[in-house]
Amino acid sequence: MSGEQDAIVAGTDGSEGSLRAVRWAAREAAQRHARLHVVHACAPLVGLYGAGLSALRGASEQIRRAARERLDEAVRVAHDAAGDEVVISSEMPEEAASPLLVERSRRARMMVLGSTGTGGFTGMLVGSTAVQVSAHAACPVVVVRGREAAEGPVVVGVDGSRGGERALATAFEEASRRAEPLVAVRSWNDAEFPGYYGNLYLTVDWDEIEKDEQRTLTEQLAGWAGKYPDVEVERVVVRDRPYRQLLEWSSRAQLLVVGSRGRGGFRGLLLGSTSQALINHADCPVVIVRPGQDQ
The missing domain is CATH 3.40.50.620 (HUPs)
Known part of the structure; x- marks a missing residue:
C-alpha cells in the first residue's frame, strides 16, 4: 500500500x-x-x-x-x-x-x-x-491561508450545483466533527437576470425573488440537516456577489467550504471565479470540493 x-x-x-x-x-x-x-x-x-x-x-x-x-x-x-x-x-x-x-x-x-x-x-x-x-x-x-482559528463556524457557499451539493456534504461533516455551527450562504445578484428584458427589469419583485431563494436554500439543506441533527445551521440569503459574501464570512469562520467547476486537462483549466477569489483572498483555510468527488 x-x-x-x-x-x-x-x-x-x-x-x-x-x-x-x-x-x-x-x-x-x-x-x-x-x-x-x-x-x-x-x-x-x-x-x-x-x-x-x-x-x-x-x-x-x-x-x-x-x-x-x-x-x-x-x-x-x-x-x-x-x-x-x-x-x-x-x-x-x-x-x-x-x-x-x-x-x-x-x-x-x-x-x-x-x-x-x-x-x-x-x-x-x-x-x-x-x-x-x-x-x-x-x-x-x-x-x-489567513487565520487559523480554533473556534468559529464552518461556512459553506450554496449554489445548487453538483459541486455545491458535495460541498454541503463536506461542510456538514466538518461542522459535526468540529462541534461548530454551520453557516450556509446563498447569495444572488441582479446580474444573474438577463439584460434583454429592457424596462421589465424595473418591475422585478426582488422581495419575491429573495423568498424564492430562501425556499430553495431550505430545500437544499433539508436532507443534510436531517442527517446531521447535531449541527446548528444558520441560513443566510443575501443579494450580493457570492465571493464578496464568502470573503466577508471568512473573517469569522474556522473553515470555508465551496464547490468547484474544474475541468479535465491542465490547458483547459477552469476553476470557478468564486473559488479562485477565495484561494487568493480568504481570511481562513478554504476547502475546494469538485463534482464527482466521493464523500
Whole structure:
C-alpha cells in the first residue's frame, strides 16, 4: 500500500506558506486519527538541453540535496505539530508539482496546500499549483491561508450545483466533527437576470425573488440537516456577489467550504471565479470540493 493511501496528503516546497500547511495537516491528521503523507515535488533541470553534462549533473545533485533538506524540515514540522499520535510518511519524486499532486489525490483522503510560496524547484508559484490541483483533484483540497482559528463556524457557499451539493456534504461533516455551527450562504445578484428584458427589469419583485431563494436554500439543506441533527445551521440569503459574501464570512469562520467547476486537462483549466477569489483572498483555510468527488 502506498504512503498516500487514504491519508491526508500535504504538499510542501520549503516555503513558510507550505510549512504552515503541513502544520495544519498534521493537526488535522491527529484529530482524525489519520495518517499524514508529505510530498515534495523535485524536478531539477527538467527539459533542459544537455542535462547529461557533468556540470548540470552536479547542479542537479545540489538541487536534490536541498530539496531533501526541505522535505526533512517539513517532516520535522509535522512531528512537532502532531506529536507521536500520527504515522507520517514522505516522498520526493522527480516530477512536476501539479500533475504529481493530482495523481496522489486519487488515493488520498484530503490534499492540503499552502496559498503562497516559491513553487520549490519547478519555477511554479504555489498559488498556481493550488489553483490547478483544486481544479483537478479527486479528493477535497484545503488551501491553508489567513487565520487559523480554533473556534468559529464552518461556512459553506450554496449554489445548487453538483459541486455545491458535495460541498454541503463536506461542510456538514466538518461542522459535526468540529462541534461548530454551520453557516450556509446563498447569495444572488441582479446580474444573474438577463439584460434583454429592457424596462421589465424595473418591475422585478426582488422581495419575491429573495423568498424564492430562501425556499430553495431550505430545500437544499433539508436532507443534510436531517442527517446531521447535531449541527446548528444558520441560513443566510443575501443579494450580493457570492465571493464578496464568502470573503466577508471568512473573517469569522474556522473553515470555508465551496464547490468547484474544474475541468479535465491542465490547458483547459477552469476553476470557478468564486473559488479562485477565495484561494487568493480568504481570511481562513478554504476547502475546494469538485463534482464527482466521493464523500
